[in-house]
Amino acid sequence: MPFGRLFSGSGRESPTASSEQAVGTAEGRRRWFPWLRTRSDKVPWIPICIIVFLLLLPALLADVITVHDPLRGVLADRLTPPAWIEGGSWTYPLGTDKLGRDILTRIIYGARISLTVASLTILVGASVGTTLGLMAGYFGGWIDRVVSWLIDTFLSLPIVLLALVIVAAIGPSFITIVTIIAITMWAYFARQVRGDTLAVRESEYVARSKVAGSRPWRILLRHVLPNVANTLIVLATLQVGVVILSESSLSFIGAGIPRPNPSWGVMVADGRDQVLIAWWISLFPGLAILLVVLSLNLLGDWLRDFLDPKMRQRR
Amino acid sequence: MARYVLINSVRGVLTILAVSFIVFSLARLTGDPLDVLAPVDMSREDEQALREQWGLDKSLPEQYRSFIANALRGDFGPSFLYPTETAGGIIADRLPASIRLGMVATLLVVTIGIPLGILSAVKRGSPADRIAKGLALFGQSVPEFWLAIMLIWLIAVPWKFIPTSGIGSWSSYILPSFVIAIFGIAALLRLFRSAMLETLGSEYIKLARLKGVSEFWVIMKHALKPASIGPLTFFGGVAVRMLTGATVVEIVFSWPGVGFLAFEAANARDFPVVQALALFTATVIVVMNLLVDVTYAYLDPRVRLGQRSLA
Numbered sequence: 001m002p003f004g005r006l007f008s009g010s011g012r013e014s015p016t017a018s019s020e021q022a023v024g025t026a027e028g029r030r031r032w033f034p035w036l037r038t039r040s041d042k043v044p045w046i047p048i049c050i051i052v053f054l055l056l057l058p059a060l061l062a063d064v065i066t067v068h069d070p071l072r073g074v075l076a077d078r079l080t081p082p083a084w085i086e087g088g089s090w091t092y093p094l095g096t097d098k099l100g101r102d103i104l105t106r107i108i109y110g111a112r113i114s115l116t117v118a119s120l121t122i123l124v125g126a127s128v129g130t131t132l133g134l135m136a137g138y139f140g141g142w143i144d145r146v147v148s149w150l151i152d153t154f155l156s157l158p159i160v161l162l163a164l165v166i167v168a169a170i171g172p173s174f175i176t177i178v179t180i181i182a183i184t185m186w187a188y189f190a191r192q193v194r195g196d197t198l199a200v201r202e203s204e205y206v207a208r209s210k211v212a213g214s215r216p217w218r219i220l221l222r223h224v225l226p227n228v229a230n231t232l233i234v235l236a237t238l239q240v241g242v243v244i245l246s247e248s249s250l251s252f253i254g255a256g257i258p259r260p261n262p263s264w265g266v267m268v269a270d271g272r273d274q275v276l277i278a279w280w281i282s283l284f285p286g287l288a289i290l291l292v293v294l295s296l297n298l299l300g301d302w303l304r305d306f307l308d309p310k311m312r313q314r315r
Numbered sequence: 316m317a318r319y320v321l322i323n324s325v326r327g328v329l330t331i332l333a334v335s336f337i338v339f340s341l342a343r344l345t346g347d348p349l350d351v352l353a354p355v356d357m358s359r360e361d362e363q364a365l366r367e368q369w370g371l372d373k374s375l376p377e378q379y380r381s382f383i384a385n386a387l388r389g390d391f392g393p394s395f396l397y398p399t400e401t402a403g404g405i406i407a408d409r410l411p412a413s414i415r416l417g418m419v420a421t422l423l424v425v426t427i428g429i430p431l432g433i434l435s436a437v438k439r440g441s442p443a444d445r446i447a448k449g450l451a452l453f454g455q456s457v458p459e460f461w462l463a464i465m466l467i468w469l470i471a472v473p474w475k476f477i478p479t480s481g482i483g484s485w486s487s488y489i490l491p492s493f494v495i496a497i498f499g500i501a502a503l504l505r506l507f508r509s510a511m512l513e514t515l516g517s518e519y520i521k522l523a524r525l526k527g528v529s530e531f532w533v534i535m536k537h538a539l540k541p542a543s544i545g546p547l548t549f550f551g552g553v554a555v556r557m558l559t560g561a562t563v564v565e566i567v568f569s570w571p572g573v574g575f576l577a578f579e580a581a582n583a584r585d586f587p588v589v590q591a592l593a594l595f596t597a598t599v600i601v602v603m604n605l606l607v608d609v610t611y612a613y614l615d616p617r618v619r620l621g622q623r624s625l626a
């Protein structure tokens with residue numbers, strides 16, 4: 001049942017088949033594959049495969065695995081349907097758009113854009129957010145009040161409208177979209193890290209480290225940061241999906257990646273007016289977004305349970 | 316309680332000021348508006364006159380002060396695109412369509428998301444739970460703009476009575492409101508499901524059952540009431556995300572609301588309108604967050620007494 005398998009990451013109710021079979025094999029597996037050693041030991045392989053084959057590999061190997069040019073098409077071959085439909089050919093497996101560009105090639109190059117934007121924004125957001133969150137949570141006082149207020153402020157920013165403001169002023173560009181998304185991204189990290197730090201601050205080992213005479217930065221780096229790292233990884237995974245959705249939405253309305261670059265959002269927009277005669281132009285890039293974000297959500301949920309049993313949600 | 320409301324209101328005002336500052340800086344520091352707006356062949360004198368008319372000759376702090384002073388009076392200056400109308404007036408014209416659509420979407424979120432969340436928690440592990448979880452996952456992951464196009468293609472076009480764009484009879488609300496609602500439904504479903512599971516496992520629920528309270532009342536009264544407080548803190552975030560979604564959905568369906576207006580204005584480089592809309596939306600978000608905070612503090616005394624932090 002493939003539908004059920006898709007949810008294996010969260011299907012904690014059902015005991016794993018392997019643990020009911022030969023105990024020896026299950027134990028052997030646990031010994032040799034330590035990452036399987038949790039109660040929720042069903043690794044979400046399908047989501048991981050989707051992320052690897054639809055996002056990571058295409059992004060890294062786009063120029064190696066494609067034969068067509070993502071930006072320039074063959075006008076004579078425009079609006080070719082997908083290969084399995086009458087009139088289609090395996091030269092263009094998922095068809096071509098109105099300029100004769102291969103949809104599959106553009107989806108593969110689009111993965112590169114999505115991954116670049118996501119890596120940049122999350123790198124910036126996570127470093128700024130973690131630093132501010134650690135400081136706010138650990139030192140408290142006016143630092144905490146200022147940072148908390150900044151978090152509230154930046155989470156209230158309507159990013160679509162801000163992006164439109166910038167577009168009205170200087171037009172869309174790669175730098176603009178990375179800035180716009182990073183502007184709000186740090187706040188999610190700061191909020192999470194601040195909350196976790198508040199809890200860790202009260203712990204016994206931080207108190208003892210203080211007694212031992214450790215300086216604040218040492219306590220933060222050695223004792224607090226490792227303890228908030230797990231939730232950071234979970235949040236970063238989930239935020240990759242959020243960034244991909246934001247980037248594609250902004251690109252779709254013309255406030256993100258400028259044409260003719262093959263952002264998945266731009267591609268969906270390209271096919272919008274032709275959806276009745278050439279549905280494949282919009283369908284496939286959108287499907288790519290849906291599958292990748294869905295997989296990231298499943299992976300993030302699984303990581304949450306895997307890395308921190310205390311945070312395990314009841315399902 | 317009054318003190319709590321006051322402190323949070325002041326914070327809210329400060330937040331709106333900060334947002335206005337960000338919007339203003341983005342607007343002014345990213346380039347001279349006249350570079351974009353003045354016709355290329357405009358004479359020096361005319362350009363200077365226009366600069367003075369729009370107050371662009373003054374220093375940046377001064378410009379910001381007059382921007383705020385005017386904004387407080389609801390005056391964002393004349394629209395560049397329609398010089399006879401003010402930016403505020405254009406927005407006011409478009410607002411009702413957005414509010415009506417937003418209300419229908421919110422209604423869908425509440426009437427679908429919450430009951431499904433409860434059902435999913437009560438019938439944990441059942442096929443209904445699996446379907447609900449699948450719906451929640453889908454709603455969190457699907458790009459609204461794509462879903463909208465796919466629904467136009469698969470539903471609106473074959474079934475002629477549902478319009479593909481614009482505002483008309485009640486049937487024109489079906490698709491846009493559903494697409495806007497899908498994220499909220501997913502979010503509320505998840506939030507209510509986990510909150511209900513938590514309360515259903517608690518001691519006082521066992522006591523209520525032992526006392527012979529019928530299962531229906533155990534769920535609806537004893538479990539649901541305390542379980543609804545937790546999800547409330549997330550409403551602000553869900554609402555922000557739904558507003559974003561609504562902007563995109565309005566654009567796809569050419570819905571004559573403020574979201575579509577923002578898109579038209581940005582493409583026409585109608586600066587005052589986009590600026591006013593950004594500030595207006597931020598204010599809506601801040602006020603909504605304030606209402607959520609106050610409601611939460613009202614329901615949970617620990618918050619207003621400062622024993623528990625909201626963030």
